[in-house]
Amino acid sequence: MNETVLKKRKFQMTMLFLGVIVLTYLSAWITDYGFVSSLEAVPGAMAWIFSNLLVDGEALGKLPAIMEKLIETVFMSIAATTIAAVLSLFLAIMGSKTTMVNRALGAVSRFVASLSRNIPVVAWSLILLLSFGQNSVTGFLALFVGTLGFLTRAFMETIDEASLGSVEALRATGATYWQIVSKAVVPQGLPQMVSWVLFMIETNIRSATLVGILTGTGIGYMFDMYYKTMNYEVVALITITIVLAVILIELLSTRIRKVIL
Amino acid sequence: MQQITQQPTVIRRTRTGKINIRSGNRVSLVLSSTLWTLGALTVLAFFFFDYTGFRPLQAIPETLYNLKAMFLEPKLSHFGWGEAAMQVAITLGLGALATVFGAVFAFFLALGAAENLSVPWLSRSIRVVVAFVRAVPTVLWVLIFAIAAGLGSEAAVLGMLFHSVAYLVKAFSEAFEEVDPKILEALRATGAGWWQTVVHGVLPSTFTYLLSWTFLRFEINFSVAVAMGAAAGAGGIGFELFMASGFYFDLREVGMITYMILAVAIVLEVFSTRLKSRVYSAG
Numbered sequence: 001m002n003e004t005v006l007k008k009r010k011f012q013m014t015m016l017f018l019g020v021i022v023l024t025y026l027s028a029w030i031t032d033y034g035f036v037s038s039l040e041a042v043p044g045a046m047a048w049i050f051s052n053l054l055v056d057g058e059a060l061g062k063l064p065a066i067m068e069k070l071i072e073t074v075f076m077s078i079a080a081t082t083i084a085a086v087l088s089l090f091l092a093i094m095g096s097k098t099t100m101v102n103r104a105l106g107a108v109s110r111f112v113a114s115l116s117r118n119i120p121v122v123a124w125s126l127i128l129l130l131s132f133g134q135n136s137v138t139g140f141l142a143l144f145v146g147t148l149g150f151l152t153r154a155f156m157e158t159i160d161e162a163s164l165g166s167v168e169a170l171r172a173t174g175a176t177y178w179q180i181v182s183k184a185v186v187p188q189g190l191p192q193m194v195s196w197v198l199f200m201i202e203t204n205i206r207s208a209t210l211v212g213i214l215t216g217t218g219i220g221y222m223f224d225m226y227y228k229t230m231n232y233e234v235v236a237l238i239t240i241t242i243v244l245a246v247i248l249i250e251l252l253s254t255r256i257r258k259v260i261l
Numbered sequence: 262m263q264q265i266t267q268q269p270t271v272i273r274r275t276r277t278g279k280i281n282i283r284s285g286n287r288v289s290l291v292l293s294s295t296l297w298t299l300g301a302l303t304v305l306a307f308f309f310f311d312y313t314g315f316r317p318l319q320a321i322p323e324t325l326y327n328l329k330a331m332f333l334e335p336k337l338s339h340f341g342w343g344e345a346a347m348q349v350a351i352t353l354g355l356g357a358l359a360t361v362f363g364a365v366f367a368f369f370l371a372l373g374a375a376e377n378l379s380v381p382w383l384s385r386s387i388r389v390v391v392a393f394v395r396a397v398p399t400v401l402w403v404l405i406f407a408i409a410a411g412l413g414s415e416a417a418v419l420g421m422l423f424h425s426v427a428y429l430v431k432a433f434s435e436a437f438e439e440v441d442p443k444i445l446e447a448l449r450a451t452g453a454g455w456w457q458t459v460v461h462g463v464l465p466s467t468f469t470y471l472l473s474w475t476f477l478r479f480e481i482n483f484s485v486a487v488a489m490g491a492a493a494g495a496g497g498i499g500f501e502l503f504m505a506s507g508f509y510f511d512l513r514e515v516g517m518i519t520y521m522i523l524a525v526a527i528v529l530e531v532f533s534t535r536l537k538s539r540v541y542s543a544g
Contacts, residue, residue, distance in 0.1 A: 038415040045409035072309050130510070132324065137315050191292060206398040247396050259291045
């Protein structure tokens, strides 16, 4: 590395940092964000959290009802993720460069994936809420659509990374398209794909809370209800149960991942 | 005299006499049981759902009609284009603030969390805290901060910040741990202090990764900011989306807003993919 390279690099870094600083100020100005007031708010907010978000006996009485909604939410995210994964696998096989049937189908599958991924889950839940009403199916569908796009992209990358060599080998032996897909592409990518599915289940339990607040279902709705009536003891309990559920699933999937990857 | 016996090779055969080539190992066992469990839970899930007011025969045609109105006849009616652009800018601004602050905090915390740069107790305790913070959904952080710190962009940014920091600490510390130990050893051998190792060894070799992760987080934070606008009243285009669908029932406006969000999200995604491929080709 000679001096000019170093100088150029230093210049680039300076420009980058200047750009970020300008961007930050611009954002703060647009959103009416006060740097000082937000810094001042943190200690007060922390104090508030530690003095108000405390579970008491009365809140614990609501535990069975909370658990019921939590289980419904966990099931909702698992179902949405698993069903989306099955469909994503087909979309990914159609869209991946190694296993593409033809260009048109590939383009269609990539377009569907991009559309469902880039329209935020909020927009999906609000759109679906209008016609499906306030029930679990709305939340399920909203999660399903968002997951579909994400998993299709992830699976596509997995297929592209894993299977070039073995696909070529099978093709050389005269294997048909479906033989190639079922004997080389899927088995090779499966551990990575399962890992993505597990990751998505974790993510979806968190998103399910958000979707629940918007569509009035599951644990999110319950949180919103107690939040709006300022019953913070129950709010704390609900938050803790969600955290425990997410951490439990995270630990479980970490262990599975350690074995399969 | 000792006789040398050779163990005959055991060939496992299936019931029909074929040689079993898929003898059960742990990986495939775990893999298939995971898949079966997920399948079973999925079937079970449909018995746990709450089907109040669910009429599929009515809902599906209605959704199709709604989607047609939204995406084929989009139109703004409650606010103009200038206002719409402003709201998108607010959402982008919220996302940018949370990302920039998040990246700064996460950088220092990740130095503490990386096993090769820190002491075990510190790295372990940061990891535990971060795992906890990450497990709380962002919307709950924002709602909690909205009461604790008052409504406004401060609450939204602080709430989003928590999650961004937790996410980035994980990504950053993993990047730091992959730094070639030889680089660190060489620097330490010349008598470089901890900060000098970080600035001249760790930072140059991971900078592009950090940048690419940060931008990915910005992409996520944009959609999170949309969500916070809709669910926690944080303002921006998400709030307009919520108003258009929940209060005015104006499908055409919902469609237009969705198109705007989609356009921004696709631009961000293309940019982030470019950045990522540049990082990988450079590394």
